[in-house]
Amino acid sequence: MRTSPEITLPLRLGEQNEHSTIPVQLASEFRRLISETVLSPGDVVPSSRALALHLGISRGSVVAAYDQLLAEGYLVAAAGRATVVNPQLRSVQAPSRERVRATAAVTSSELDLRPGRPWSRDVVGAAWKSAWRQASAVPAEDTVPALGLLELREAWTEHLRRMRAVVRDPSQLAVTGGGREGLSLLLLALAHGNPSRLRVGVEEPGYPSLRRVPARLGAMVIPVPVDEQGLRVSDLPTGSEAPDLLVVTPSHQYPLGGSLPIDRRQLLLEWATRHRVVIVEDDYDSELRYASHPLPALASLDDPSDGRVVLL
Incomplete structure (x- = not known):
């Protein structure tokens, strides 16, 4: 009986940002493993079915994460062959951020993103028109930084x-x-x-x-x-x-x-x-x-x- 190889990848879902979707978290974890050279160019990644069973998530979530990584070029796939880390990939190092000021995450309110439904609640109505009139009546600031x-x-x-x-x-x-x-x-x-x-x-x-x-x-x-x-x-x-x-x-x-x-x-x-x-x-x-x-x-x-x- 054919068995799948044991999966030993240290994937940590839910630890970094529990509010992100499973595919986003999974894709981020693969980028981390590639960056840390846990996964090297040419390494075979687990099949979507085996990884889904190992993590206890839907196969669709794994497929979505793999599709994202394929689009970014981190993974490559061909018909009849296993999906692998891009053999042409160099070592990926996170950029130095010693001089970069950290910024706090800002939560946003929900938006209706259904097709054909423009978001107009905050830009149409008496309050918007009143704010626009008030702003246009204020003299322009002539000390704007370059x-x-x-x-x-x-x-x-x-x-x-x-x-x-x-x-x-x-x-x-x-x-x-x-x-x-x-x-x-x-x-x-x-x-x-x-x-x-x-x-x-x-x-x-x-x-x-x-x-x-x-x-x-x-x-x-x-x-x-x-x-x-x-x-x-x-x-x-x-x-x-x-x-x-x-x-x-x-x-x-x-x-x-x-x-x-x-x-x-x-x-x-x-x-x-x-x-x-x-x-x-x-x-x-x-x-x-x-x-x-x-x-x-x-x-x-x-x-x-x-x-x-x-x-x-």
Whole structure:
């Protein structure tokens, strides 16, 4: 009689965040085991049926967690073969957070997220209209900090921590009038006001609106190839041919729709560090997922104090 191998993985469900769903907790535990090298590249993971029986949870919860890890590139699977930890995966180390100020978790009220039912309770009605009239009657504040209101940057810091796994201090954030203005300001800052000196890599094909920004500022635009998984990191130029700055869409490549797997993300960060390239992560549509949870931002893998990624 065929038996399943004994499962010895130290999976701890419910200890970190008991309010998270079982699939979210399970996926997080696998990331932890991979980060701590308990699971190494190429290791076979238990079957969904065996793991569900071992943990006393539904098989659907295990399948959902595996689907998320497959989407992120931590696991790979093929028809007729066991699911394994991505053989191309490098060791994953959590970024240093010595200089990052800890922020407390903030609970949110329930929202009706059923399709076709917009949330309008808090933005429609007499109270909203009255608050809007009062706010518009107050003289505009002319002493706003250059980086934006501190309260707004603190709110964005908390949002990035909870939704994109990016832990930063509010002093590391700047509020702009959109992605194009943010990229323009970054190019001007890097080139000390003369962006025509810069070489800017853009995905080919890529999002037309954002890739027109460096050209309008006089920078040299360098197309870089993509495939169904996003940026082809192995084909990036090196040495003197490497750009000063590279604009990428790792969570949802436009227009092909691919998500950059974890092994390519690690290679991209290594390439950027080696060639001193600034990576601009265009994080558009990153939270709009249908088959899995949002992928962690590329910036979440970068060092918060001495990294190469700017999250747009």
